[in-house]
Amino acid sequence: xxxxxxxxxxxxxxxxxxxxxxxxxxxxxxxxxxxxxxxxxxxxxxxxxxxxxxxxxxxxxxxxxxxxxxxxxxxxxxxxxxxxxxxxxxxxxxxxxxxxxxxxxxxxxxxxxxxxxxxxxxxxxxxxxxxxxxxxxxxxxxxxxxxxxxxxxxxxxxxxxxxxxxxxxxxxxxxxxxxxxxxxxxxxxxxxxxxxxxxxxxxxxxxxxxxxxxxxxxxxxxxxxxxxxxxxxxxxxxxxxxxxxxxxxxxxxxxxxxxxxxxxxxxxxxxxxxxxxxxxxxxxxxxxxxxxxxxxxxxxxxxxxxxxxxxxxxxxxxxxxxxxxxxxxxxxxxxxxxxxxxxxxxxxxxxxxxxxxxxxxxxxx
Numbered sequence: 222x223x224x225x226x227x228x229x230x231x232x233x234x235x236x237x238x239x240x241x242x243x244x245x246x247x248x249x250x251x252x253x254x255x256x257x258x259x260x261x262x263x264x265x266x267x268x269x270x271x272x273x274x275x276x277x278x279x280x281x282x283x284x285x286x287x288x289x290x291x292x293x294x295x296x297x298x299x300x301x302x303x304x305x306x307x308x309x310x311x312x313x314x315x316x317x318x319x320x321x322x323x324x325x326x327x328x329x330x331x332x333x334x335x336x337x338x339x340x341x342x343x344x345x346x347x348x349x350x351x352x353x354x355x356x357x358x359x360x361x362x363x364x365x366x367x368x369x370x371x372x373x374x375x376x377x378x379x380x381x382x383x384x385x386x387x388x389x390x391x392x393x394x395x396x397x398x399x400x401x402x403x404x405x406x407x408x409x410x411x412x413x414x415x416x417x418x419x420x421x422x423x424x425x426x427x428x429x430x431x432x433x434x435x436x437x438x439x440x441x442x443x444x445x446x447x448x449x450x451x452x453x454x455x456x457x458x459x460x461x462x463x464x465x466x467x468x469x470x471x472x473x474x475x476x477x478x479x480x481x482x483x484x485x486x487x488x489x490x491x492x493x494x495x496x497x498x499x500x501x502x503x504x505x506x507x508x509x510x511x512x513x514x515x516x517x518x519x520x521x522x523x524x525x526x527x528x529x530x531x532x533x534x535x536x537x538x539x540x541x542x543x544x545x546x547x548x549x550x551x552x553x554x555x556x557x558x559x560x561x562x563x564x565x566x567x568x569x570x571x572x573x574x575x576x577x578x579x580x581x582x583x584x585x586x
């Protein structure tokens with residue numbers, strides 16, 4: 222679902238051209254008015270419950286087919302749109318399969334205001350990554366409707382290594398009741414080897430009833446070695462705040478010569494609160510999942526437009542949700558490939574190289 226929340230939303234106009242300097246790359250990026258691309262992922266997978274093959278989740282699967290469109294209208298307004306074409310629309314509208322579609326206004330390099338359907342501002346690196354780049358996930362990840370209509374305001378501190386965001390959206394649990402909202406505060410930090418995605422969240426699960434999140438997403442990077450570790454605590458007014466309902470997600474990865482990435486991952490979901498409020502990890506749940514995988518990028522010069530992969534995971538414990546994604550004694554493995562398709566990219570001379578608006582605008586193919 223590449224798939225970081227505020228930083229990704231604010232830098233969706235990623236330039237994939239050969240640039241001789243960072244200044245030239247920034248110039249090209251800010252002058253992009255149309256960028257259309259697609260992503261596809263095809264898997265062959267098998268799921269076993271004990272020794273029994275679970276056929277509905279086995280075999281060839283068209284996991285993801287998405288199109289993404291983004292660009293600048295002028296030097297202050299930019300837009301982004303992503304649609305999942307692999308989702309069925311029989312019982313939902315076309316708009317339900319829209320991950321995001323929003324318009325943003327950036328009066329200067331610090332402020333950014335966005336309106337439309339966007340990613341709900343919940344912290345953590347597992348939650349933040351695009352679904353197309355994930356193979357097995359926590360129970361929480363599998364049961365949260367992370368794309369909702371709303372408005373957000375963010376402010377970049379100093380040179381932008383820290384960004385704060387305040388957001389109001391429809392509640393991810395609006396499928397249970399109408400007219401419910403989520404209120405989110407985010408901090409994105411980027412400091413050499415240590416990065417953060419932290420959040421405080423207050424989400425209605427019933428009208429006037431809230432579940433509160435404290436989410437600490439941490440990333441440690443040392444050359445080609447990376448560790449991502451998330452802690453998410455959830456609580457309502459009906460039980461103790463800490464350590465009764467929470468999830469821990471961790472992943473360790475190592476990239477070898479820009480060609481091969483090996484990783485190991487573990488997740489732990491638990492809800493011992495015994496009360497209603499968390500619709501993502503139901504009461505009575507205690508689940509552990511561990512696994513590993515490998516990714517291979519065959520294209521030259523570090524390009525990531527084509528990826529082959531294989532992965533395996535095993536889970537055990539109790540799921541309070543009988544129809545939940547993770548089950549006791551569950552084996553899950555898969556192989557597949559993912560590729561990007563650049564469809565069209567057009568630029569217009571909105572900015573000069575010094576960052577000032579250009580009086581004469583010329584379209585370039």
